[in-house]
Amino acid sequence: MSTSTVPAPSATARDRAQQRLAALATPPGALGRLGDLAVWLSATQDSVPPRALDNVRLVIFAGDHGVAQHGVSAFPPEITGAMVRTFLAGRAGVSALARTHGVHVRVLDLGCTDDFADLEPGARTDLQRHKVRQASAPIHLADALTDQEYAEAWRAGETVAREELGSGADLLIxxxxxxxxxTPTAALVAAALGLPGSAVAGRGTGVDDTALAHKAALVDQALARLGDRAADPAEVLRVLGSADLVATTAFLVTTARAGVPALLDGLIGVACGLLADRIAPGAAAWFAAGHRSPEPGQSLALEALGLTPLLDLGMRLGEGSGAVAAVPLLHSAIALLRDVALLEDLG
Amino acid sequence: MSTSTVPAPSATARDRAQQRLAALATPPGALGRLGDLAVWLSATQDSVPPRALDNVRLVIFAGDHGVAQHGVSAFPPEITGAMVRTFLAGRAGVSALARTHGVHVRVLDLGCTDDFADLEPGARTDLQRHKVRQASAPIHLADALTDQEYAEAWRAGETVAREELGSGADLLIxxxxxxxxxTPTAALVAAALGLPGSAVAGRGTGVDDTALAHKAALVDQALARLGDRAADPAEVLRVLGSADLVATTAFLVTTARAGVPALLDGLIGVACGLLADRIAPGAAAWFAAGHRSPEPGQSLALEALGLTPLLDLGMRLGEGSGAVAAVPLLHSAIALLRDVALLEDLG
Structure with a gap:
């Protein structure tokens, strides 16, 4: 794993895109954040106007978390496997959104407890090709992953990103x-920003006040276990994360290094984006934020990354759904900078 | 013009849609406002799940305003005609967005100063079929329209809505x-809500502080001219509005009466939506708000209507652009309520 700085998107293209935006036959600033988004896409593509995004690809990293056995979720761990089957059947929330907006979906089991023995062998092999272990350790009691598991999960994220990029992805989610x-994701944000559990813990899929307080206390216990290792972002990820979170972070770093933009989803996407930028400084310049989640940790991580999300609709489904719902805004931004008349053309 | 109450969207369908939303294999509330939007669309269509929106139609009502000769805009009035030509050429901001999201666009000259004599005769006839007059009177000095002009503009809006509905529109913008x-639109909001010019005046396409203060004073002068007539929403619209604003209001009332949903755009759409609901109580139940504009009058009118916009991206282009940019969120909402597995189906 490399920790060198990630080259920035094209400053030349960004400047040319700004000039084109200012030259459009629209009042200055009238396109609002869609104008900024178009400029960012131009910079990431080194192309003014930006090219259409016609190969947007989502990878869902699935895995169980030891903490789920310790009263931090409104749902039992068995739901993870059930939802993976729902993705495979194309019947989940993100499946519906992705079909509507032409986004390709792939789901991978990085650390599910479920062994998916009932699946058709080919589908099972594809799903488990990058499996690291069954459920990470409960982070308040033990390190989530061993060094070897961390390395495996990181390589998985790198490999998957390269495969998606090899398929011609022009935007990854x-x-x-x-x-x-x-819970582990809130712990990652807390460790990265030096905050206590109470600042980052949210209701997830809908826990009550008691479970919320318990979740915050569990995060604090995990942070105490982490101790001085908080200074090393890779160690933070290994100790507080999980196979799916490590793979997601590697996926985002690899995307940024390849010079391809990524659209971050909710708490998990943004927290991994923050870790990606800590491990590979400059990676965040390749990220935009799809939506604001009600999780407080997401807003804190967004602020640290300097990102403002495109949507704020109170969605908290996970699965990449908020980012997929925001994809049409990227199409809007591109169309505006590409197709609107220039003032000089109106004569 | 009828002022009777508009029948509400189907309460039965709304309840059934709420039940279906609660039965989806997603955590309660996880779809956020997309879930609410799907329920509203179900109610407007009397169909659970809601049908796909595959005939979304935008009508741009164009007209000049006498006040534009009195220092309230950053641009000269000649731009109105130039922009109408840009819509006809498909080169405006909203043209780019509408093409991207499959929205049909029609532009009509209700009150432009420009006579469009250079246009090809067929195109000119189509554009001016509903023309009421050239530029409304400056509202701080005279009533915007005569009674007869008001009636003509209202009939134009009704006729155009019926034509669009006759073309199979399932959502109008x-x-x-x-x-x-x-400026007249801010005056409409001020009159409807009993507020002074300073509360509603915004920077429009980008006026400076001096012009902003002048705009607020001009609105106050218009409100003083209006006087007691503020009690009658149709009079408010005739005295402070313009041919395009009257037609827009009639268009929205007619859409609501036909039982078809409308997506409101920025200040103009929302102000006319507010007047529509005053003239035809209950109309607002057929409206959703596409985006939040930086104009203070829009936020005040949204609040009065009880609507929260889907997007908040700082757009202030007008033309219907913010609503068109929000159309994909309606597609998202429909797909979620229609395609996501029910919990009972997961076994």
């Missing part, structure tokens, strides 16, 4: 599935 | 073009 996933 | 249009 990561999604996550795993009951309990907001 | 109104857009507006006219240099100076935020």
């Amino acid at each position: 990561s999604g996550d599935m795993g009951i309990g996933n907001t | 109104s857009g507006d073009m006219g240099i100076g249009n935020t």
Whole structure:
């Protein structure tokens, strides 16, 4: 794993895109954030106007979390496997959104407890090709992953990103599935920003006040276990994360290094984006934020990354759904900078 | 013009849609406002799940405003005609967005100063079929329209809505073009809500502080001229509006009466939506709000209507552009309520 700085998107293209935006036959600033988005896409593509995004690909990283056995979720861990089957059947929330907006979906089992023995062998092999282990360790009691598991999960994320890029992806999105996933993710944000559990813990799929307080306390216990290792973002990810979270972070770093933009989803996407930028400084310049989640950890991580999400609709489904719902806004931004008349053409 | 109450969307369908939403294999509330939007669409269509929207139609009502000669806009009135030509050429901002999202666009000259004598005769006839007059009177000095002009503009809006509905529209959007249009529209909001010019005046296409203060004063002068007539919403519209604003309001009332949903755009769409609901109580139940504009009058009118916009991207282009940019969220909402597995189906 490389920790060198990620080259920035094209400053020349960004400047030319700004000039084109200012030259459009629209009042200055009238396109609002769609104008900014078009400029960012131009910079990531080194192309003014930006090219259409016609190969947007989502990878859902699935895995279970030891903490889910410790009263931090409104749902039992068995739901993780059930939802993976729902993705495979194309019947989940993100499946519906992805079909509507032409986004390709792939789901991978990085650390599910379920062994998916009932699946057709080919589908099962594809799903488990990058499986690291069954459920990460409960982070308040033990390190989530061993060094070897961390390395495996990181390589998985790199490999998957390269495969998606090799398929011609012009925008990548990561999604996550795993009951309990907001607890380790909140812990990652807390460790990265030096905050206590109470600042980052949210209700996830809908826990009550008691479970919320318990979740915050569990995060604090995990942070105490982490101790001085908080200074090393890779160690933070290994100790507090999970196979799916490590793979997601590697996926985002690899995407940024390849010079391809990524659209971050909710808490998990943005937290992994923050870790990606800590491990590979400059990666965040390749990220935009799809939506604001009600999880407080997501807003904190967004602020640290300097990102403002495109949508704010109170969605908290996970799966990459908020980012997929925001994809049409990228198409809007591109069309505006590409197709609107220039003032000089109106004569 | 009828002022009777507009029948509400189907309460039965709304309840059934709520039940279906609660029965989806997603955590309660996880779809956020997309879930609410799907329920509203179900109610407007009397169909659970809602049908796909495959005939979304935008009508841009264009007209000039006498106030534009009185220092309230950053642009000269001649731009109105230039922009109408840009719509006809498919080169405006909303043209680019509408093409991207499959929205049909029609532009009509209700009150432009420009006579469009250079246009090909067929195109000119289509554009001016519903023309009421050239530029409304400056509202701080005179009533915007005569009674007869008001009646003509109202009939135009009704006729155009019926034509669009006759073409099979399953969602209608109104857009507006006219240099100076935020001044009469701010005055409409002020009169409807009993507020002074300073509360509703915004920067429109980008006026400076001096012009902003002048705009607020001009609105106050218009409100003083209006006087007691503020009690009658149709009079408010005739005295403070313009041919394009009257037609837009009639278009929205007619859409609601036909039981078809409308997606409101920025200040102009929402202000006309507010007047529509005053003239035809209950009309607002057929409206959703596409985006939040930076104009203070829009936020005030949204609040009065009880609507929260889907997008908040700082757009202030007009033309219906914010609503068109929000159309994919309606497709998302429909797909979610229609395609996501029910919990009972997962076994």
